[in-house]
Amino acid sequence: SQQGEEDPQALSIQEGENATMNCSYKTSINNLQWYRQNSGRGLVHLILIRSNEREKHSGRLRVTLDTSKKSSSLLITASRAADTASYFCATDPIYNTDKLIFGTGTRLQVFP
């Protein structure tokens, strides 16, 4: 399967703690993106990091990319109950720029 893998599959933390999710992928990419999905809803684009970038920030989000290891991480700092959702990474493969390959997702539960 070309699908990316994310770990952990599920993560439970308390409000105020940091949450780290990891994504591994298999092919060379142009960019990697992270999405969030609230239960029963569509996905929302969070952040994009290009293959020539190593780190990117957006508010409480910090994304890193290691193309040599074909891996990325998403860090959510000072988590809130409202951050409870599933988070997916998606890669834009060099071999086909018309579609993204989504990971399996991490279910994050933040307890108040």
Add this chain to the structure above:
Amino acid sequence: SQTIHQWPATLVQPVGSPLSLECTVEGTSNPNLYWYRQAAGRGLQLLFYSVGIGQISSEVPQNLSASRPQDRQFILSSKKLLLSDSGFYLCAWSPGNYGYTFGSGTRLTVV
């Protein structure tokens, strides 16, 4: 601004019945359009994508088909639904691979 509309939100259909899910995009032209299916608690499976009118790429063999009769309209169809077609169907658009915008999804239950 660009918006994407997907309907209906929920659908219960008997086995063997036809299916038609519609997705439309506003505020952009020549978008890439996508249909995904998501099983409960699982990742997204790309079903079809289209980079232009009449251009459909199928990702997996299945009981479904897709059409793009207009630039900003993407339709997912089936002539006879199977139980295994149940799932959460998501439509998305993008100007390229620089961030997808998803619709709100259709929960399909085949009974």
